[in-house]
Amino acid sequence: MYGTIGLITIISALLFNLAFYYLINRPSFSKWFHWMFVGVLHLLVCFFSSYFIPKDAFDALFAGNDPYSSTDYLGFSLVNTASALSFYILWMLVVRWKSSNAKTTPFPH
Template sequence: MNPFEVIYRWFTKLFGAELADYLAGWNCTTEDYTGTNQFVSIGLIAFVVALVFMLVYYYVVNHPRFNRWWSWLLVLIGVGVINLFIGYGINSSNLEAGNIENCLMYATSANTMNIDNTQPVSSDDTDNDTIKKTPITFADKSFPLITKANCWGFGLANFIVSAMWFIIFSLCFKWWSRNCKYSPF
């Protein structure tokens, strides 16, 4: 598994398994991860944004009046917010463009809807022979599994991931900064 995907998967609860599968490149036809892994591109963006902001904070701005813990926190929030919108924006536009396949987008199996499809579906249908043994699959478009809330959830995950990068970069590279060497601590 791609390392970026591993990191994002830690936060699956925030944005849901379906969106995670979509981003990982799940293909409904082949039933495998054969599509483009978007975790890599989004993760790289978060990585680069955090790196650039760290470099700008410690080496370009490098200001003796902007070296307090709260100034560093402000930059961290800035990095996080940018990535939140990137994460949200990418998924939201895919969602609106209908790029997410139905098998991920909507419930496709009964157990998903908690329906016991081994029971007769109508009073007339009492003949045991007529009872369908195989699960009924259908797409209930009134209950999408990926919504805007999931996109925001992913944005939040992206916020956290980028903040983590920023913290790691800060701890690694702050020592050579003239004015912000001891920021945030």
């Protein structure tokens, strides 16, 4: 379960970066706030997946008597979201170099 969440976090960071730098790749959409918008979408995906995947798994495992509270799931989701931001930035540094319109977004190299 946690490996799945880790894979979702790492792979979605790569996919969101590839989408921004190569699929969208328009001069009018190459500003730093557009990059941030795509990043926030990535963080929302990671936050909700890391909240609901363990919650649903433990609800099914413990048949309604889940020993973890919603604050436990929230804390885990926030930590995963912080790591998702790190992976998003790392993948950005890897994939942005060959983009024709957004290679200097969010900051010049």
